[in-house]
Amino acid sequence: MYRTNTCGELRLSDVNKTVTLAGWVQRSRKMGGMIFIDLRDRYGITQLLFDESYDAELCARASRLGREYVIQVTGKVCERSNKNINLPTGEVEILASQLVVLNESKTPPFTIDDNTDGGDDLRMKFRYLDLRRNIVRRNLYLRHQMAFETRRYLDSLGFLEVETPVLVGSTPEGARDFVVPSRMNPGEFYALPQSPQTLKQLLMVSGFDRYFQIVKCFRDEDLRADRQPEFTQIDCEMSFVEQDDILQIFEGLVKHLFKSIKNIDFAGDFPRMTFADAMKYYGSDKPDIRFDMRFVELKDIVKDCGFSVLDEAEYVGGICAIGCAGYTRKQIDELTEFVKRPQIGAKGLIYVRCDNDGTFKSSADKFLSQDLLKKIAAQMNAKSGDLLLILAGANTKTRKQLGELRLEMGNRLGLTDKNVFAPLWVIDFPLFEWDEDTQRYYAMHHPFTSPKAEDVPLLDTATGTVRANAYDMVVNGVELGGGSIRIHDSHLQHKMFELLGFTPEKAQAQFGFLMNAFQYGAPPHGGVAFGLDRFVSLFAGLDSIRDCIAFPKNNAGRDVMLNAPSVIDNAQLDELCLKVEPKK
């Protein structure tokens, strides 16, 4: 060992000990005949003192140390006269008697500090320096803790971690696969798994009973802040369970993580909300319930008011922003601009101010009488001083717009504190989604999700209304995970593929192994998968999952530090029987 102690552990009780520390020069200050150096390692910072009157030559050498030099120092632990109570080691310093420079350092391209001057691109290119910053390293420590506690919890309940392969078969249903050419099987390709979904189901057929895996998954999609080409799932599956069993066990996991890592307790069970209610009251299948501000439907009240925007709308709904009647023209214009942004797409915004004198002021005064406004306010449970924000239009679209407006108001009103956590289960998802472009149904979760038993008769007659045994875990408007009770009957699975427009041949070609497996005694089973990256981001209060990943890729899917991807030798391409053909 190059050290007797780390830079984070010496205290007053160590005074007079002779110690050796090793680490990085964080900062150096000269004062009279003395040089003070902050020596940094993962565990903390300890002050070193080089005293000219004690050893002039050593002090001269210390004066030449630059930022980020790696040094090894031996000396005596002394009590500091000028204590730093913000630092655990702040009561002591090391009076240095020996100094070894283990490595020099060029001047870093940005400062290694919580508030660095480095831009995103520079920090990505020199990620190994960015990772020296406490703020970044703390996220990875949190990630380690969360993964470890997840394993501890699941192990204690008899779950076995089973590694499934990374080189699997391509499954065109779903997102785009990354593929891997096989040299030993020329012209053929492996795919990287988008999730171990089918393999974990096979493990249930095998009788593993309780499986989990913290596992890398891959999707070749265009990227954005919360997406990476490779991401990590906490992937779980159980046999002989019903939906409620899964919800209980994995609610337990979420609670265990909150308790063990953030020391947060939740009283009672997490709320459960149907997908229908989530859309009705929040316009989102991942509602942020840190604050209320539920939608109130107004169509019945405003019908035939003479305002075509409302009369012709399929849906009219609003939210009540408590205490916001005093919003200025400018503030209301901002909100109107917000909902009219192309990403949101509303035509306009109707507001109603509930003034303190009991009167109302609305952008649609022309059509809405005081009487009608009063009725609206009553329906929305508004008090004097509140501001009502109303959108009208097509059903699903308008709800989504109103949902975005609700989140915006939550942020403006400071109702989205990152240190407050509001988890819930969203349940009873539809089994199918209709796609206008391809004129077919798609599985809302995936083709292995089971319909609710009572809805099975509707599969042919009212396909779109069939509800699934599917559920999502949502915290603060973030979908942390989701899952379903799976189909374990090969006939029902066949039916499902048929409804999804698979020919029997195509179903067999792609999922034959699973359908075959179901013929040999598949147990009832179900599971869930959590996104570890999002989970860590939520705990760390991050805006992007990138900051909890050691070596993330940028939006072009590049690792700018490694310069990957890159071109490969022609010899390598030849071995793979491949040729690169630029697009015409």
Add this chain to the structure above:
Amino acid sequence: MYRTNTCGELRLSDVNKTVTLAGWVQRSRKMGGMIFIDLRDRYGITQLLFDESYDAELCARASRLGREYVIQVTGKVCERSNKNINLPTGEVEILASQLVVLNESKTPPFTIDDNTDGGDDLRMKFRYLDLRRNIVRRNLYLRHQMAFETRRYLDSLGFLEVETPVLVGSTPEGARDFVVPSRMNPGEFYALPQSPQTLKQLLMVSGFDRYFQIVKCFRDEDLRADRQPEFTQIDCEMSFVEQDDILQIFEGLVKHLFKSIKNIDFAGDFPRMTFADAMKYYGSDKPDIRFDMRFVELKDIVKDCGFSVLDEAEYVGGICAIGCAGYTRKQIDELTEFVKRPQIGAKGLIYVRCDNDGTFKSSADKFLSQDLLKKIAAQMNAKSGDLLLILAGANTKTRKQLGELRLEMGNRLGLTDKNVFAPLWVIDFPLFEWDEDTQRYYAMHHPFTSPKAEDVPLLDTATGTVRANAYDMVVNGVELGGGSIRIHDSHLQHKMFELLGFTPEKAQAQFGFLMNAFQYGAPPHGGVAFGLDRFVSLFAGLDSIRDCIAFPKNNAGRDVMLNAPSVIDNAQLDELCLKVEPKK
């Protein structure tokens, strides 16, 4: 839940309870008016009793259950009259009052039993049925335990598990990479990592201090029993350490696994043997020291004996097989055939029988006098009744042959008990290996391994003799892991690449990120990586790593169950700007 209890937990103390079990029909027997069914799940087997006199209709339904049907049964726990003491649940049975068939099963293509009738290919195709066999599932349970205990041990010592990316850059040095075409960067490829070597070194530059990861690695090599295209490493790295620190900490890991999983204690430290001694005494860098039978060098004794095979040989050495003087002609012929097999490649075998009357009988009697044979026997510490086996030829080659013969004799003499474990560290590996074909040096471990400080002056003058700070953990002749103290000085790293025949440009193109990182204060660091698959195989007493992998690939790199790899759509190829070109 479909059950109140598992099939492994009911005991005499549960008698009279009403329980519900779910599982697979393992076996069904009719006796008079009764049907006995062994119900199986992951946790055990419980006997069900269907009694005609109790419920004739239920009994009739039970009679129609086939092997591997999935059923749910409710009934009362009763004491068995005919107890099975070999089964933990063998004192009770369930008198069934309800039966639900959860799923039917076709007749499995092989029996689900420890001794199955299924061949390898069939079992691989129906791996999900093969995994139902206790013997296979036990290996995966062991794997889970070993990974979990590894994490527990390393976490307790402050190691952080950091996930490194799976999509990285290609590094042509070393084995062949699997590559992944990038759609977003047409004509460019990611590579799958052969190990996170450079990334974990960057984490040390970042100050992570103690890193580990249980991580999938990939090599596109031709396969054999102990190789898979994807395999799992316990990958570790530490800063501010010397070789001895690493050996101690990871010897601790190995001991922890032996103790926590197999309840085996080792007294004292593991032996450490230099590479030179390993080659000298065992002809292998991974000696099996469960038994002694060290090589004895005989060149000095036999020189000028007149037997050209010995006179002209660069090396003459032998092993003493205790008590084997009675070997028959046939047995000795077998040994001769063994060493002459093309995989071994010896020209022949010389034996010396040490007869009980004090005389010697040798295949080279013509050249070797009784006096000389006596000298040989004395040198080899042989007693009456022993058999000496001698090989002669080129130095390194002959040692390897003698090493193989030694292992064969160990097996024949029953000295390689799978329940005996003999670990050791092999240290002081050479830094370089000379390759005759390409007429250049290759790094014996990898290009980041540091030379011993005292050997640095030899880098230019006696390159081949330079020893590395490199070490392997060997148990029972299996290399479980290995590692080294790394180079942390960018000049020395440059020098290393130069000696390996890299131009500065090529070194920069391939490893520029690492060499750059070394200029910003890299700490001294080193690490180790263990092969988890081999580790589990060793603990499980398996001959192939395949049996401790849930879904392994065959020797052609195929997953015959998933039918991967396979051809992909032309549309997909077009998106990737690739064309398949069959080899001419």
